[in-house]
Amino acid sequence: xxxxxxxxxxxxxxxxxxxxxxxxxxxxxxxxxxxxxxxxxxxxxxxxxxxxxxxxxxxxxxxxxxxxxxxxxxxxxxxxxxxxxxxxxxxxxxxxxxxxxxxxxxxxxxxxxxxxxxxxxxxxxxxxxxxxxxxxxxxxxxxxxxxxxxxxxxxxxxxxxxxxxxxxxxxxxxxxxxxxxxxxxxxxxxxxxxxxxxxxxxxxxxxxxxxxxxxxxxxxxxxxxxxxxxxxxxxxxxxxxxxxxxxxxxxxxxxxxxxxxxxxxxxxxxxxxxxxxxxxxxxxxxxxxxxxxxxxxxxxxxxxxxxxxxxxxxxxxxxxxxxxxxxxxxxxxxxxxxxxxxxxxxxxxxxxxxxxxxxxxxxxxxxxxxxxxxxxxxxxxxxxxxxxxxxxxxxxxxxxxxxxxxxxxxxxxx
Numbered sequence: 501x502x503x504x505x506x507x508x509x510x511x512x513x514x515x516x517x518x519x520x521x522x523x524x525x526x527x528x529x530x531x532x533x534x535x536x537x538x539x540x541x542x543x544x545x546x547x548x549x550x551x552x553x554x555x556x557x558x559x560x561x562x563x564x565x566x567x568x569x570x571x572x573x574x575x576x577x578x579x580x581x582x583x584x585x586x587x588x589x590x591x592x593x594x595x596x597x598x599x600x601x602x603x604x605x606x607x608x609x610x611x612x613x614x615x616x617x618x619x620x621x622x623x624x625x626x627x628x629x630x631x632x633x634x635x636x637x638x639x640x641x642x643x644x645x646x647x648x649x650x651x652x653x654x655x656x657x658x659x660x661x662x663x664x665x666x667x668x669x670x671x672x673x674x675x676x677x678x679x680x681x682x683x684x685x686x687x688x689x690x691x692x693x694x695x696x697x698x699x700x701x702x703x704x705x706x707x708x709x710x711x712x713x714x715x716x717x718x719x720x721x722x723x724x725x726x727x728x729x730x731x732x733x734x735x736x737x738x739x740x741x742x743x744x745x746x747x748x749x750x751x752x753x754x755x756x757x758x759x760x761x762x763x764x765x766x767x768x769x770x771x772x773x774x775x776x777x778x779x780x781x782x783x784x785x786x787x788x789x790x791x792x793x794x795x796x797x798x799x800x801x802x803x804x805x806x807x808x809x810x811x812x813x814x815x816x817x818x819x820x821x822x823x824x825x826x827x828x829x830x831x832x833x834x835x836x837x838x839x840x841x842x843x844x845x846x847x848x849x850x851x852x853x854x855x856x857x858x859x860x861x862x863x864x865x866x867x868x869x870x871x872x873x874x875x876x877x878x879x880x881x882x883x884x885x886x887x888x889x890x891x892x893x894x895x896x897x898x899x900x901x902x903x904x905x906x907x908x909x910x911x912x913x914x
Contacts, residue, residue: 504580509609513616514802518585520577522606527573534568570598573606581610588615591808616802618847624908626792631914632781635773643769644748647756652743661703661740663690668739669702674712674732684738695721698735705737722817724826785911786902793905794840801839809835848901856896861889864896 503523510517539557543549558565578593594611654666661667667689672682687693689702697715705711714730721727746752753765793799810828813835819827849855862876865883869876883889
């Protein structure tokens with residue numbers, strides 16, 4: 501478009517900056533369009549709907565019309581930029597340095613995140629090792645004990661609490677002589693819901709007793725700015741309950757499912773653990789494969805994509821601005837690895853046309869529906885409503901990618 505001038509100002513892997521200047525004529529046309537729209541809708545005192553003079557409408561709705569004009573011009577410019585620069589954006593652009601004055605061209609900068617060009621010259625010939633962790637009798641017994649805990653009732657006990665007990669406590673902060681922010685909690689000791697120092701103090705108490713102590717926040721405390729700090733707290737233990745685990749006999753096995761005996765239950769548990777171990781071994785092989793592909797092709801994660809992913813992590817964890825720096829430092833390697841992984845997979849998907857087809861998606865949903873004992877249409881609608889169809893499609897696509905890549909390397913069982 502001759503009246504929209506787009507100039508590339510800066511480029512780096514994963515991002516481009518474009519300077520945009522929109523001619524005065526196009527700005528006036530956009531303003532006239534927005535003014536007409538408001539004139540048709542506006543109800544102003546002394547005028548019938550849609551009959552107010554445009555000069556009055558323009559004055560009354562000046563700010564709203566200005567916003568509408570900017571929205572319109574940015575949309576037109578963005579469309580023109582995508583066509584002119586043949587962009588492959590991965591998100592909507594950010595607008596910076598907007599200048600909008602009467603009777604002058606509108607100018608601004610578009611910051612565009614794009615998928616970087618990635619050349620993967622080597623995708624195979626790698627040596628991979630697959631190790632499946634053997635399932636021991638102790639692992640089977642531990643899993644059955646976990647099943648026993650799901651069926652065991654909780655009964656009050658008088659003695660001190662130990663790991664595995666369900667306790668009811670009040671935890672408060674102490675500042676000088678003031679005790680505040682007291683809250684009551686129910687938690688199972690040893691499950692990691694309370695920090696280790698607090699759990700240790702709880703196990704020192706008798707039921708009904710309280711203690712004031714300094715506790716240290718652990719090095720993996722969610723709030724990174726408070727890790728390693730000490731806090732003064734008051735802990736009151738109200739109740740201790742302990743589970744009485746049922747005996748492992750044929751009656752228990754029948755209660756847990758379609759099993760006639762303990763031996764049947766043990767075989768089923770062992771089978772589940774073996775399938776889980778095999779899945780973990782397969783995941784490790786895929787991890788090795790991607791690491792070697794990235795190393796062989798010197799894959800670099802573009803900074804803008806890392807920053808974008810870090811921002812999404814921070815939003816998910818509700819990280820405040822003051823927590824950003826330590827959070828970003830800790831999670832940057834995770835984001836970098838995820839970006840490189842996604843870039844490699846996307847390149848293979850596109851170059852080898854491995855994207856999941858509608859037929860494959862329908863077949864996967866039908867299989868999931870059969871296992872969940874629901875109608876395929878019902879499951880499809882549920883996944884669509886929850887916005888999770890893309891997850892299923894992505895899972896199928898990644899399976900196809902790894903099947904393709906693993907055919908080109910050697911996997912040795914160890």
